[in-house]
Amino acid sequence: MKSILVIEDDSTISELQRDYLEINGFEVQVAADGEAGLAMCLSGIYDLVILDLMLPKLSGFEVCKKIREKQDIPILIVTSRHEDIDVIRGLGLGADDYITKPFKPAELVARVKAHLARYERLVGRKDTKNVIQIRDLTIDADTRKVFVNNEETVLTTKEFDLLYFLASHPNKVFSKEHLFERIWGVDALGDIQTVTVHIRKIREKIEKDSASPDYIETLWGAGYRCRG
Template sequence: MENKLKILICDDNIAVHESLSAYFKDENMECVSVFDGAEALDKITNGHFDVIILDIMMPKMFGTDVCREIRKTSDIPIIMLSARGEEFDRILGLELGADDYITKPFSPREVVVRVRTILKRLKPQNASQISQRCIVIGEMTIDVEGYEVKVSDKKLKLTPKETETLIYLAQNRNKVLTREQILNRVWGYDYFGDTRAVDTLVKRLRQKFPASDKGFEIKAIYGVGYKLEVHP
């Protein structure tokens, strides 16, 4: 019997829990509800979850601080919620390591779709869906099916979207990819039409690589996008 996916919903609004829990239950997913940031961090530290739905404005501990703490030890997918919808919130959430961002009010069905999208990307793909199972570039090895990246045999702790971006760049090495192409491939839909989400994600990805020469470089192409340039 297949285990149910387990979702942690962290929000101080009971209506959010009621609406999301009903939809997730219909999708045969198990939900756990917490109502403040401190409780959220405790649940995450002491339990296993497949996805975290995390509100930014919560009592005791902001969602941004919870996200920052999670990313010190875990690459679990995180979808952040906010009632404000300000540009600052979206970019800040991505900088801290969130995988997605949804502005309130939202459709519970949309949240379920985004959860499904993230989890689908983490599943192993068959041979017809990928061009290579393993990509080796310089000191880097990418296990495409296992979503695992190693540099000089040391595993990098990357979020799902960081890994997806790196795979896309590596599969198109030495080729310039526009921000729109990356946005469409990694998010799979129009992410508020905001290509700065790509800049934030690539910046975070670069910071996770060791400082020494790795045999490649993720280069920004001014006014266009990015490319993974392989050193000769």
């Protein structure tokens, strides 16, 4: 049974989430503030985190950042805010997806199932090209680790998937729309701005100068490609 951690200070919302997730076969635990949620998450027993952004004691942004420093599990942020900058910030800190309040419980359950299934496929994936080497960049598909100049750099699940996909097709240009469908899924809810955010975060982690990248190039009006 998959274990879900809900970090939400509104008990009405967290109880609704727990009820629907438990009905669908998940084990659910709830934390009512950021500090408690982070401590519970770092125990390492959860398969996915549903994280509210506006939390007491420690904000959802900080919780997301600290989880990503230690763990590579799906994070679904839930926010009552409608400003794009909050969504972009959450995705930039390592969240995999977002859902805006008010939401339909069935939609939340569907998102959870989709991200768990995708994560299992990606983690369990075997590939004939287990290690990709591009100059000083090494990408290991089996361990899902990335090294720059032999030093490991930690990528989130979606950052790794995006980098691996581009590196697996060197010098080929992919549009934002294609990358969004390939990495997030054709039925994923969201927008292609997610791709831009993740490309920026990847560059910050693997490039000597993210403003003048050696690996992930932008072709204005066309998309992105990985220089082989």
